Amino acid sequence: MEQLESPTQPVEQTGFAALGLPARILQAVEAQGYEEPSPVQARCIPALMDGRDVLGQAQTGTGKTAAFALPLLARLSRKERKPQILVLTPTRELAIQVAEAFERYASKMSGFRVLPIYGGQSYTPQLRGLERGVHVVVGTPGRVMDHLRRGSLQLDGLRTLVLDEADEMLKMGFLEDVQWILEHVPDAKQTALFSATMPPAVQRIAEDHLNNPEVVKIQAKSRPADTIRQRVLRVHGPHKLEALTRVLEAEPTEGVIAFVRTKNQAAEVADALEARGLSAAALSGDVTQANREKIVDKLRSGRIDIVVATDVAARGLDVERISHVVNYDMPMDAETYVHRIGRTGRAGRTGEAILFVKPKEQRTLRMFEKSVGAPMEPMRLPTAEDLSAGRVERFRARVAESLEAKDLPFFEELVESMLAEQDGESEGEATLSPVKLAAALARMAQADAPLQAQPEAPRHQGRRDQIEWDEHQGNQGVRGSKKFDRGGRADRFEDRGPARERGPRPKREVRPPERGMERFRIQVGYQDGAAPGPIVGAICNEAGLEGRHIGRIEIYDRYATVDLPSGMPEEIFERLQRTRVNNRALRLSKERGPSHTPAKFPAKKQKRVEAEPAPQERLHEAREEATEARQPMTNRERFEAGL
Structure with a gap:
């Protein structure tokens, strides 16, 4: 009798895969360590994939860039090497950041090209890039206008226009520029407008230029609890492991969660900490449920002190003894940051939240500070003296714990016999004091882990080969990005x-x-x-x-x-x-x-x-220079611009 095949059950898709993104985009997203879409991404991606206009109101740091970049890349035609996506941003910093995000998300798309164009940079590399052909242009309003007037930027193939941080553009005086650009782009296009607030001017732009948009309004999560002390440690990327080790040695910690972006990093960082003598374990999607329960139980009971985790794997992790949360990798948005650090400072206890920030992440730090409503406290990298003090304090704690051990009488008798024997053998010589014997035993116990850290060679604050970086130099890497600047x-x-x-x-x-x-x-x-x-x-x-x-x-x-x-x-x-x-x-x-x-x-x-730029072009460039610092253009700046 012929057997009928049982129908296969469709596999339920979750995360970004459930939003309909193609495999090449999903691979790039996974490589970035993103496992679950944020609320704004879950709402915007399907609408933009369907070709609809979107009006998004969400605070800075909620994952807006991925919310529009991922679906627009999914609909991009790489065969047509002309601008299909135009993104307007208020500042050159944000233009570079968005362009870099597009490049990361398109890492599995061979031949993809994105170009940031902004005032303050020479026209030459921008003209050269536009002449070679690009798929995505990200720019500030003034410089985009200049290229449109020159004819160097052709938008006959434009499919989507994105206005990012629209309210900021209007605050900085770009209303007329934005309206001019909107009037000079093709009508048959998709438009997405994102703004943290909806002032009347932004509402009018939405009413005039968006066609039956999908309205997405995301409320930011509550701010962190007042019981959590938030600090930021500025550290160069290659030295983050060394910085984490120092922090864990110097800080008076109980349980610690260190958040990383990918499951591979979780395993690598946990292994490295173990090799350095710290009790750590990795918690990621590769860990089975049984092993996860064992790790959490060990963390709760104090058999391990450090868990290196990804965001998804740490869901539901509620351990009372968590004293520190370390953001080893920058979270993808402010909501994730608030959710991460909320695992400490619970039930009336105080908690410590430490955020590692690389030079290129300085703008993201400012976004997070704006979201949480207060600047984070700068943290100094622990010195050799700090490490020694931390080791001594932990040694004292272990000694105090040993004094309560049940088998202590046996060791008391052993020590007494050693002292008695020494007294009998050392006639005419200095007797062995209990203090000296205790010191010898302590040295034996710490032979493989000396209490005194080796002093460092002097380092200068301005040097780039050191672990920390100076906050006043933090933005130099933005304009000097090797990826885009000559x-x-x-x-x-x-x-x-x-x-x-x-x-x-x-x-x-x-x-x-x-x-x-x-x-x-x-x-x-x-x-x-x-x-x-x-x-x-x-x-x-x-x-x-x-x-x-x-x-x-x-x-x-x-x-x-x-x-x-x-x-x-x-x-x-x-x-x-x-x-x-x-x-x-x-x-x-x-x-x-x-x-x-x-x-x-x-x-x-x-x-x-x-x-030579025309007077109107110099006006836009001078305005961008002035508004970069959120200041109105002065008469002197207008004079220097030749206006």
Whole structure:
């Protein structure tokens, strides 16, 4: 008799897969460590996938970028190498951040191209990128207008327009620019507007330019409990494990949860902590339910102290003894952050929340601070003295616990016999004191884990090879992103480091400047956190030079020297006197020493390929420069823009 096959039950999809995203997008999402969509993503992705307009009201840090980037990438045609998606952002920082997000989410899409365009950057790389062809353009309103007027940005193939942080764009004076752009893009397009608030001007734009939109309104979760102390530790990515180890050794912890982004990281970090003598376990999607229960039970009973977990695996984890939550990896949005740190500070107990922040995550930190309603307390990386103090405190606690042990009488008799034997054998010699014997036993017990941490070699605050980074240098990596900005001469300078880090320095041969160059001294050095990149950027911006016109840079502890073309006009010299790097004036002066025959100082108009921006273009660029710091454009800035 022929057997009939039983129908297979369809596998129920969960997470991002349930939203209808294609496999190539899901793979990229998984690589980022995202397992469950946030509320705004769960609502927006299906609507945008269906081609509908979306009006989203959600606070900063709720995952808006992925909410529109993922579905728009899913509908993108890579064969057509012309702008199909245009995203308008209020600041160049956000433009770069959104462009980088598109690139990450499209990591499995070969041939994909995205280009950020914003004021303050040379037109040349932007024109070159547009000429080669891109699929997505992310830009600030002023520079987008300029390219549309030039004809360098063609939107005949545009499918979707996204207005990100619309209320911020209007606050910064871009209302007319946004309206102009809306009037010059194709009518048959999909439009998505995201805004934290809905002032009348934003509502009018939505009514005039959105067609029967899907309205998504997400209420931000409540702020963290007052019993949680929130701190931020600025740390370079490669040194996060070292920083975590120091924090765990120096802090008076009980139970600790360290959140990471992926399950592979959970296993790697937990293994590394175990290898360093800390009791840790990984909790991720790869852990079976039985093992999960064992790990949680060990954490609850104190048999392990540290759990390294992903967000999904930590769901439902409620252990009273959690004293610290460490955000080893930055959470994807503010709601996730609040949810993570809510696992400490419960039932009237105080808790500690520590957030590791890499230089490129400084803007995300500000978003989180805005969401929680208060700045986070800066945290200093524990020193060798802090580590020693923490180890001694834990040793004292173990000794106090041992004093309550049931088998203590046996060891008391053993010690007494050792003291008696020593007294009988040491006639005429110093007797063995109980203190000395206790010290010897303590040393034996800690032979593999010394209580005294080795002192560190002195490090300078401005050095980039150290674990921490200075918050005042945090934004330099944004505009200087190697992914999008043209590498300048600064990339080729040698970073010598401060003198005290290298020990006594032999007298260095001072080489004269090259022909046609003069040497100048600036009053910014390593002690001020100076580095070649910011120096080059400041001089190029103020003097109208290109990086190739700047010669050798030598950075010392209290000052630096830089070789510039001879014949500098007086007005540029005075301007550079007032120019600031790391909030310190350069106070430019000619360095004494040999120089060569003067050459003509390069004029500002010596920029290749570029045409002089029209007055209206200079207005937009000057406005973006002024509003970048959330300040209205001053009359002086208008004058310098030639208006």
